[in-house]
Amino acid sequence: MTKNKAVFIDRDGVINEVLTKRVKFVNKPNDLFYLDKVPEAIGLLSSADYLIFVVTNQGGVGLGYMTEEQLEKIHKKMKIDLESEGGEIQDIASCIHKPNEGCSCRKPEAGMILKLAEQYKIDIDKSYMIGDRDVDIEAGRKAGCSTIFIGKEDNTVDANFSFPTLYAAANWLKSTSNL
Template structure:
């Protein structure tokens, strides 16, 4: 079985609600956070499958089309490839925030679907997010959970806390050595 790093996108991989960008609705709005490409490359080198699992309610709300989201993800993959990093697959929930669909985090369906497709050992895998819905999805799927950043640190019960994705990758590279 494989071990996976399930990564939320906005706030974990790329900037959102920053001075430079509010929402990521087109490729020119997409900026990798510092150290993210290096972190994902470390995950790749350690043999982890790397997945982006992201809620993209802007599609359901009409703020962006799925084709624009594909363009954003293509830009992300190109930015990562500059240093030889890659993600195995990007999955997203396009539904409105309160649509009560099965795929929107905090529900774990995206993680379960990827686990089945890629033979993932969920108990040995990690869900990394910056908000409570990410952590709940990981917990519900049976993964270990990692909250990054400071925004909700005192309010969200994750298994581990790190300031950013590169700190997670450095810890995992040492932990799994």
């Protein structure tokens, strides 16, 4: 049985803007504004033979700010947009429960990552969780992945690696993928 390596990527704050001057929350497709060079980063990761998954907490569904159908439309648009540079997003997992509902899928729990890893026969030891918050890093650790923090240097987040952007992380992963 072949085991695949994967990159699990948080959505808001890593792939797209959130809480910026342009957009507060992404509740409809035209709220999507991608961070710099994100489609290129997806292309780089695919070319390094990583399966790419988006794992995202979307409590806005459980809280009634959007419907599951609206979330699906957002993710369909995102997948098409991000695959424009030759990358492929294998799957998107969303926790739509309310915050503090106690589910096993909402990050910092590892449920979404572990479910995808089982479904797609992922070698967790060769995989990464990329996020911009401590809950992303903790979920990756609980799943057994290496972790990458995206953003300004933050000594309070204990990730294995840190980069300012997804594109910088993707360049590094591509350069180390054949070692």
